[in-house]
Amino acid sequence: MDSFLSAVVSVLFYGVAYGMVLYVISVGLSITMGMMGIANLAHGVFAMSGGYILVTALAKFHIPFPLALALSFFLVAFVSVFLDRLLYKHIYAAPELEQVLFSIALIFISIAIARLIFGTLQQPVLLPEYLKDQFVLFGRDFPTYRVFIIIFSALLIAALWFGVENTKWGAMVRATVDNRAMAQSIGINTKLLFSITFAVGSGLAGLGGALGAEIIAIQPTYPFEQLVFFLIVVSVGGLGSLKGPFFAALLIGILDTACKYWVPEIGAFLIYIVTIGILLWRPLGLMGKRA
Amino acid sequence: MSKLIGFQTQPRIRKYELLPWILAIVVFFVLPEYLSLGAQILTYILFALSLDLITGYAGIVTLGHAAFFGVGAYTCGILSAKFGITDPIILLFVSAIVCALLGFSTGLVILRTQKLTQLMLTLAIAALCFEVANKATTITGGADGLTGVVISPILGMFKFDFLNKTAYLWCLLILFIFWYVIRRLIYSPFGIALTGIKENKQRMQAIGVPVTSFLLKAYTFAAMVAGVAGALITQTNQFVGLNVIGFEPSGEILVMLILGGVGRMYGAFIGPLVFLVAQDYLAKQFPEYWNLGIGLMLLIVVMFAKGGILGVIDKFFVKRSLQK
Numbered sequence: 001m002d003s004f005l006s007a008v009v010s011v012l013f014y015g016v017a018y019g020m021v022l023y024v025i026s027v028g029l030s031i032t033m034g035m036m037g038i039a040n041l042a043h044g045v046f047a048m049s050g051g052y053i054l055v056t057a058l059a060k061f062h063i064p065f066p067l068a069l070a071l072s073f074f075l076v077a078f079v080s081v082f083l084d085r086l087l088y089k090h091i092y093a094a095p096e097l098e099q100v101l102f103s104i105a106l107i108f109i110s111i112a113i114a115r116l117i118f119g120t121l122q123q124p125v126l127l128p129e130y131l132k133d134q135f136v137l138f139g140r141d142f143p144t145y146r147v148f149i150i151i152f153s154a155l156l157i158a159a160l161w162f163g164v165e166n167t168k169w170g171a172m173v174r175a176t177v178d179n180r181a182m183a184q185s186i187g188i189n190t191k192l193l194f195s196i197t198f199a200v201g202s203g204l205a206g207l208g209g210a211l212g213a214e215i216i217a218i219q220p221t222y223p224f225e226q227l228v229f230f231l232i233v234v235s236v237g238g239l240g241s242l243k244g245p246f247f248a249a250l251l252i253g254i255l256d257t258a259c260k261y262w263v264p265e266i267g268a269f270l271i272y273i274v275t276i277g278i279l280l281w282r283p284l285g286l287m288g289k290r291a
Numbered sequence: 292m293s294k295l296i297g298f299q300t301q302p303r304i305r306k307y308e309l310l311p312w313i314l315a316i317v318v319f320f321v322l323p324e325y326l327s328l329g330a331q332i333l334t335y336i337l338f339a340l341s342l343d344l345i346t347g348y349a350g351i352v353t354l355g356h357a358a359f360f361g362v363g364a365y366t367c368g369i370l371s372a373k374f375g376i377t378d379p380i381i382l383l384f385v386s387a388i389v390c391a392l393l394g395f396s397t398g399l400v401i402l403r404t405q406k407l408t409q410l411m412l413t414l415a416i417a418a419l420c421f422e423v424a425n426k427a428t429t430i431t432g433g434a435d436g437l438t439g440v441v442i443s444p445i446l447g448m449f450k451f452d453f454l455n456k457t458a459y460l461w462c463l464l465i466l467f468i469f470w471y472v473i474r475r476l477i478y479s480p481f482g483i484a485l486t487g488i489k490e491n492k493q494r495m496q497a498i499g500v501p502v503t504s505f506l507l508k509a510y511t512f513a514a515m516v517a518g519v520a521g522a523l524i525t526q527t528n529q530f531v532g533l534n535v536i537g538f539e540p541s542g543e544i545l546v547m548l549i550l551g552g553v554g555r556m557y558g559a560f561i562g563p564l565v566f567l568v569a570q571d572y573l574a575k576q577f578p579e580y581w582n583l584g585i586g587l588m589l590l591i592v593v594m595f596a597k598g599g600i601l602g603v604i605d606k607f608f609v610k611r612s613l614q615k
Contacts, residue, residue: 033407041542090594096352101549102593104542108586115579228418228538235411267426272419276412280400283408 009140011258017146019253020153021212023246026233027160028201034177034240036194038088039096041103043205043230044223045110050076050206051218052114055123065128069210076206077199084198107223114220123218149211156207157246164242173197177240232275238288247286311560315463319456326455327527332567333462334523339548339559340466340473341516346545347554348477349509350489351402354410354541355417358397359390359514361536362420363521366390368437368531369430377443379451379461379526386522387515394514398507414538421537436532440525451526458527465523469516476512477556485509486554550592552601561600 029043050072057068091102131148134141164170176183176190184190209218216226233252237245252271259270278286318329338360345351363386370376370385401412424431431437444450449457476482487495488502496502525531534540543566551562569588573581596603 039407039410087590087594094593094597097346097545097549097553098593098597100352100354101546101589104546105586105589105593108582108589110586112580112583112586115582224539224542228414231411231414235407239407265426267422269419269422269426272415272422275415276400276419279404279408279412279415283404285408 006140007261011261012254013142013150014146015254015257016250017149017253018212018215018257019250020150020157021208021215022229022233022253023208023249024153024156024211025205025208026230026237026245026249027242028198028204029230030234030237030239030241030245031173031177032194032198032201033234035173035180035190035197036092038092039099039103040088041100041227041231042106042110042223043202044226045106046076046080046202046205047209047212047216047226047230048110048114048218048220048222049079050209051213051216051222052118052123053206054210054213055125055218058126059124065131069207072210073203073207077203080202081195081199084195088198107227110223111220114222118220120220123213125213125218127214145214149215153211156204160204161242169193169196229271232271234285236275236278236285238285241285241287244285244287308557311557312463312467319459319463323454323456326459328567328571330455330459330462330527331524332563333459333466334520334527335544335547335563335567336560337462337466337469337523338517338520338544339551339563340470340556341513341520342544342548343553343556343559344473344476344485344516345509345513346548347556347558348482348489349485349506351506351510352406352410353401353413354538354545355413355415356513356517356544357536357538357540358413358417358420359394359517360521360524360540360544361417361424362393363387363390363518364525364531364535365424365431365437365521366518367522367525368440371441371525372437372439373430377441379442379445382442382526383465383519383522386518390518390521391511391515393518394511395507398510398514402503402506402510414541417537417541421533424533424536432531434533436530438530440529440531442526442529451529455527462523462527465519469519473516474556481505481508489554546589550589550599552599552605555599555601558599558601565600 025047026043028046029040032038033040053072053075054068057063057071058065063071087102087106091099094102127145131145133144135144135147136142164173172183172188172193176188176193180190209216209222216222229252233245233249236251237243237248251274255271255274256268259266259268263270282288315329315333318325322329338356341359342353342356345356346353366386366389367382370382376382376385397413397416401409401416404412425433427433428435442451445457445461449461451457451461484495484500484505487500488505492502521535524535544563547562547566548559549562550558550566551560551564552558566585570581570585573584577584592599598605
């Protein structure tokens with residue numbers, strides 16, 4: 001009994017850490033897709049870039065870990081502004097299918113570039129000494145790095161939710177997600193707002209990819225392989241919703257960890273079944289505003 | 292516009308529609324060393340054609356169409372390798388039936404939803420099929436692939452040879468049959484109703500078209516054709532790998548179709564041809580970085596060639612006829 005309890009605790013712990021990472025990566029996708037209706041399948045590219053930036057900063061340039069993490073956010077956000085102005089702006093109004101083609105093209109290109117620079121091998125993460133230890137709580141050991149992921153993401157998510165609920169920018173974002181035409185007509189510059197939101201969302205994906213580099217292996221095929229999970233989080237949580245994807249991410253994180261622990265032979269099978277079930281029960285997702 | 296041709300013309304076969312078939316036969320005689328790639332392209336054209344029916348004509352965007360392609364391929368492979376059924380025609384039939392059943396049952400589920408939810412459901416179903424193929428290693432071979440597939444000669448006469456001559460002609464024949472059927476379907480009142488549903492679902496419902504039932508029929512049929520294409524690829528390669536099932540081939544076939552042009556029937560011919568030839572060429576020249584070339588090609592199509600390759604050709608002719 002005690003060993004079962006201990007297994008449940010560690011599954012919950014690892015699952016929550018994974019879920020937090022999934023949420024930090026996917027939240028930007030939910031907001032930008034809800035805002036502009038863009039089917040951006042290339043969101044994983046930002047997460048992968050964040051991961052590569054962290055890994056390189058730590059291993060090649062010996063930059064301190066907190067700085068490397070910040071770098072993965074700002075660099076990805078910065079690059080995404082250019083991508084938005086150069087490429088994405090052409091497809092805002094394009095039909096859904098062309099957006100799919102466009103984002104898959106970006107995935108192909110990013111896979112090739114990642115392979116060109118880093119090779120096909122999975123990148124190891126050189127964590128600083130103070131994050132490598134075990135953290136003892138209630139007589140159990142928890143890896144410090146996972147504890148750090150959970151606490152850091154929780155603070156980040158709290159800040160993000162506060163920002164969206166209580167600042168003027170947040171109010172404008174919510175208004176634009178609810179009704180873009182109306183928001184535009186009362187004087188909100190929705191295009192500028194979208195660019196800023198896109199940059200923040202992409203930056204968060206970069207940060208999430210960096211945070212989770214040890215959980216979700218950083219390798220060139222990352223954007224394709226992880227895309228399914230990001231999309232599941234967004235659609236199960238509800239498109240355009242801020243909080244829905246959080247619960248979806250936690251659910252997926254815990255479920256995936258539990259499956260890997262108890263029934264590794266079925267793989268991700270259960271996750272897809274649960275996804276299909278939830279989408280049939282609530283087609284708009286847990287807290288979705290529109291399809 | 293091209294979409295409305297069905298209203299104005301009889302389904303008589305125009306001269307340029309013979310072009311792909313003439314080209315295919317010329318390739319058979321002129322480029323014998325490319326018949327393996329050629330057979331591959333022919334099956335992907337069939338696969339893309341089935342996708343065009345539901346995406347281009349009926350307006351169902353799916354990221355999971357390779358579920359049927361893959362299940363067709365695995366059905367054919369497993370029956371041959373594990374149960375000793377080696378007749379190619381029987382194998383095609385069984386794969387078609389299995390995929391039609393799968394298409395019908397999943398269609399019942401996904402057609403109740405719309406847009407992103409529908410896209411996600413198709414994706415989840417394809418991912419589910421992938422997981423089964425990946426984990427049920429005793430029957431599917433898992434990540435190592437399914438070996439030991441044996442295909443007996445067609446009608447006991449035409450043996451599948453190393454040069455893929457038989458496979459090429461076999462794929463061409465099956466493609467031709469389904470092209471004819473799909474062409475008839477598209478120009479029939481049923482096909483025109485599908486286009487109507489894509490343009491405006493509510494209005495079609497209002498004028499008394501049983502929308503869901505029509506979509507379900509189209510979806511089931513497309514699943515069946517994709518299954519036949521999958522079985523063909525197994526018969527050509529005599530091997531089944533995980534690359535035929537799941538999200539990645541689903542994304543790729545959608546990309547091929549959009550590249551050629553959606554909802555134009557011949558877009559399904561041009562897309563796989565250009566994509567697979569480019570992939571083959573780039574993979575030989577730059578084995579590591581062919582993704583880059585494919586990605587750039589797709590990007591250029593999105594930026595400068597809206598409507599795919601056929602869309603550009605269309606515009607060119609419209610411009611010329613306006614100048615006259």
